[in-house]
Amino acid sequence: MLEQYKNKRVLITGGMGMIGSSIAHRLVELGAEVRIVDARIKPYGANDFNIKDVKEKINLYQADIRDKEKMTPLVEWSEIIFNLAGQVSHNDSIKNPFLDTEINYIGHLNVLEIAKKVNPLIKILYSGTRMQYGKVEKIPVAEDHPQRPLSPYALNKSAAENLYLFYHRIYRIPVVIFRITNPYGPRGQVKHHKYCIVNWFTRLAIENKGITIFGDGSQVRDYLFIDNLTDAFVKAGIEPAADGEVFNLGSGEGTTFKEMAKTIVDIAGSGSITHVPWPDHYINVETGDFVADISKIKKIIDWKPEISLKEGIRRTVEFYRKYMKFYL
């Protein structure tokens, strides 16, 4: 089935970030014609090293999804868009909700409006977040769980999701929406703890530093290895049954924060764990335990998370042992 990607014209926005560049690698392997768009906005995830190995096989454009003029020919050219560009920090969105709205809502509106006008049959895949759910009522969390976001980031992800569904409903643009749990793995950022916490802890462990856990670390999360995530996006990109659907995308398994950190330290063979009390300003944004119910995606697209947390962390540690300097 993945042979359909051969010579397919695919655009990846935010293509120099962890998710976009991982999808790019996969699609290049599958023979797709790949164009990457990235605005390279600091401090988001764009990293030259992420596309080093595919650079000769793709075309790279520096453009912001808010830029109508630059985006129009790119959208016109494409058959599929992995529309992954975004402001990615939950915490930064609280400080500047306007910037988050500009990028994560209006930027996506821009791409959808262009598609409607110049290329309405184009398929567009969108990356939402499990943060859209806010405080969790019961786990595992299915797609029909209420959405009560706790940050402008999550709020705009929700609003943009509705935008995608709207363009599907009214203009019949085939869209696929993923609400992603906590992704981690090669090509993610390791500079700070604001997002991609597994990657951050991996760095601390490799550097034999202390890993700080808020509270007792018993909060449960659903960590999704990048290759499992990539696999789902790539499959959904050519699966018509996914059109117009919203999917949780996670491992479907709960892991305590403590256990995640311990696994990293064990596999790295270095680093140590210390516990500190929850800072006040984190209380509001804590969602409670989270595990995604992934039965819908398993049913509709032929996908399951193949790589375990242990193996995912092993590969992550291995990657950053080799390439850490490109991510500092």
Added chain:
Amino acid sequence: MLEQYKNKRVLITGGMGMIGSSIAHRLVELGAEVRIVDARIKPYGANDFNIKDVKEKINLYQADIRDKEKMTPLVEWSEIIFNLAGQVSHNDSIKNPFLDTEINYIGHLNVLEIAKKVNPLIKILYSGTRMQYGKVEKIPVAEDHPQRPLSPYALNKSAAENLYLFYHRIYRIPVVIFRITNPYGPRGQVKHHKYCIVNWFTRLAIENKGITIFGDGSQVRDYLFIDNLTDAFVKAGIEPAADGEVFNLGSGEGTTFKEMAKTIVDIAGSGSITHVPWPDHYINVETGDFVADISKIKKIIDWKPEISLKEGIRRTVEFYRKYMKFYL
């Protein structure tokens, strides 16, 4: 209870429109200190005649809710905001979703961010729309009916509603959200048919012209007379039990389009009705029959729609017979 408005500092954005100016009249009567903000953007509802009678008793500011500098001192001054400013046309939003988003989403984000920073105890009332529901599954429509908007206007009203709920949830700003059915009455616009259809038909009838109905006119709507609407806003403004709540605001009664038109022609004693087929581009935005379930608002605030459709139309005809020239 309404005595609480005496000397209360109240800000009304979009205060020169039908809803804002009607609330202003009511609050002036109740002894509130009223400031009106209006951006006077053409072709929205601002009309000098709407505030003629209260002009000496209020303070008027020309400002856009997107304008941080102008809005900050006004938000700081207020105890209650009726935040009614907005792009008001469903159809225009389809042509320019960016402008709609700018005003109806980011404008409201701006007011909420200012409130959070300079006046977090302020109460803010917001006017959403029954259009947020999109195609109706069953009537009467309660607040938990799915929202599948059919225009950027409705989509942004939904997104902004979530914004209000977010600022309530996280920053404890007391907000009240109304999803308003089809409002009509004195001070509404009569220039075109794009919104406020009862007013438009009233004009046609008074001018003894033909009223055009798409299809057989059997589609059911919930028409809300402006004084009933005003009454609900004013009561909710001082009712703590309404804080953080979303309410349908309608008459709770279904009336066919045909019957509404006939009532206008009968009361006016002029005008005539003709039927034409539905234009193609309307099919997508037709929601099906709509009647609001208003049991929630009746239970939580001491309100019910006191004025019947017949009496409401009678007063509307009377108003425009006298004052039509100020609305042309």
